[in-house]
Amino acid sequence: MKLTIKEIEQIATLARLELGEKEKQMYAEQLSVVLDYIGILDEVNTEGVPETCQVTGLTGVIREDVVIETDAVTREKMLKNFPDKFGQYLRVKAVFGENEE
C-alpha cells in the first residue's frame, strides 16, 4: 500500500507536526514499507480472540482523591520550566479568537 502525499499531510496535521516537502516524500515511502510489513498480521486468524489491553490483571485500582500540596521548591522548579509566563501564570497564544500583539 502506498500512501499519498495528501494522506501524509492529513496525518501530519492530526499529529501536529510541521513537515517539509522532503520529509513528506520520505515518510510517504517509509510508512508504506512499514504498513506493508505490518500487513503480515492479516494472515493470523483472530476471530473470537479478545484484545489484550493490559497484562497485570489489575482491575478497579482506585484511591481517595486528595489534594497534595506542592512545596515551594517544587513549585518554583515547575514555574521555571514555563517557556513563557506572565507573573506566575503560563502564557500561551489565544485558544479562542485573535491574539493581541
Added chain:
Amino acid sequence: MLNNLTIREAYEGLKKKKFTSVELTQACLDRIEERNSELNAFITVFAESALHEAHEADEMIARGEQKMLTGIPFAVKDAISTRDGRSTASAKILDNYVSAFDATVIGRIRAEGAVLIGKNNCDAFGHGASNENSMYGAVRNPHDLNKVSGGSSGGTAAAVADNMCIFGIGEDTGGSIRQPAAFCGIVGLRPSYGRNSRYGIMPMASSLDTVGPMTKTVEDTAILMQIMAGQDVLDATTVTDGVPDYVKGLKLRKTQPSLRGSFGGRGKIRIGVPKEYFEVEGMEDEVKQIIEEKIEEIKRPVLRSSGATEGKLKDCEIEIVSVSLPMTKYAIPVYYIVVPSEDSSNLGRMDGIRYGVRVGGKDLYETYSRSRAQGFPEEVKRRIMIGTYALSAGYYDAYYRKAQKVRTLIIRDFEKVFTEVDLLLTPTTPTAAFGVGEKKDDVLAMYLADVFAAPPAIAGLPAISIPVGNTSAGLPVGMQIIGPRMQEELVLRTAYSIFGK
C-alpha cells in the same frame, strides 16, 4: 581501579574503610573525563553535586549509617526524571527541561544513599535500537568505537560496560535494556510489567514500559531489584505482590521449595529452547554458535571433586528441552503497531506549552507543530506518524485492534509453553553490535534488532540478558532468560548460576 568495582565490592570496600566514596566517585568521574568524548555515553555529568553527595555519604559511613548503596555512584538514562540537572530524553524539545521530582525508582535508590553521577544518552524518547536516534549524537560501543552501543538505553549500557559508574538504570519497552546490555557485554533485566513503578519514567508505550537495572553482575541486579520493586500509589499499574528477597534467592539451595522448578522433579529447573529463535533470517552464525555452545555447556554434567556427578551449575540442576513458540514472527509487527500508537498518544504532551522548548508561531496550532517539528528527531516523528495513522478513524480496527488480538495469541503461546517448562533460553539479539550508520536508513532492519527481545515485552514477562561470550572480532554476545510473569526470582537465580556472579 575503584571504578571497575561491582555494587557488592564497593559496599564491602566502603564498609571496611578501604577507600572513601569521594575516592570511588572521583575514579568514576576520571573515567568519564577520559572516555566520554569518544563514547558519548553521558549528556550531563554532575561532577560537583556527585562529589558533594559522596562527601555526605562518607560522613554517614563514618557514623555507622551505611546502607546498601551509600556512596555508590550510578548513572541514569535521560528519559528517566531526576530532580537534578536536565532530563532531555535525548530530544531537543526537552533540551532545557529540569524535572521537579525524582522518578519513584530513582527516589528509592537515592534513599539507599547512592550518588547520582550523570544522565545517559539514549535514543530519543526510547525510540531505537542503536542510539543513533539521539539528538545529542550516537553512543559508541566501548568494545569497538565503530560499532553502535545498541539502544535505546545505549548510553547507560556503555557507561556501565566502560566502568564510568558502578551501575545504571535503564528503561525497556521492547528490548531497550536487554539489547544494549548484550551489545556492550553487561547484565540487563527487564522486570515483569507492573513490578517496578513507572512514575517519572517518560512514557513511550504505556502498556509495555518497564524500568530496570543495568549492572556488571546478576548479584548487583538482584540487589537493585530488591530496592526498586514494589507497589507505588503514584503508578496504578504496579502490582500488589510482595517483593521476595531477590539477593537471598540467588544462593538458595535446590531443596528450598520457593526456587524449585515446577517440572522435572525435585530441585530441577526445566528450560525450554524455542526453535523459532534460531531460525531468524539475518542471524549471525557466530552468535548462534556461541549460544548453542553455551547451552551444551549447561547440559553437560561435570564430575565434582566429591566424586558425585551433577549438573554444571552448582546446586541447580537444569534440564533443557526444545520447545516451539509459533507466534514469534508476529511479535515485531504487533510491536510496531502497538508501540507507535501508544507513543503518538503519549507524546501529545510534548508540545512546548508547559515545559521544554517552545518555537513560536502565529497561533497555537503553529506553535505546537513547529515546536514538535524542531524538537523531535526523524524516528520520533516517524513513530508518531505511524501511530496517528493506525489510530485514526477507519483504520483503528485494521491496525490497533488487530494487533491487540494477535498480542493475546502471543501471550497464549507463552502461557502454553510455561505449562511445560520453567524458563526459556534464547539469544538476546540475532547479531552482535553492528556498525555505526549501517542500519540507520533501513527502518525495518533496525526494527528487527529487537526480534528476540520484543516477544516477552509484549507479554509483560521478565527477561534478563547476560554476557556469554565474544565473537572473533571481540564483540560481546548476550543470552536471554525469559520467565513467567512475576518470576524474577527464578530468572535471577538461574542467570546467577549460568553467569557465575
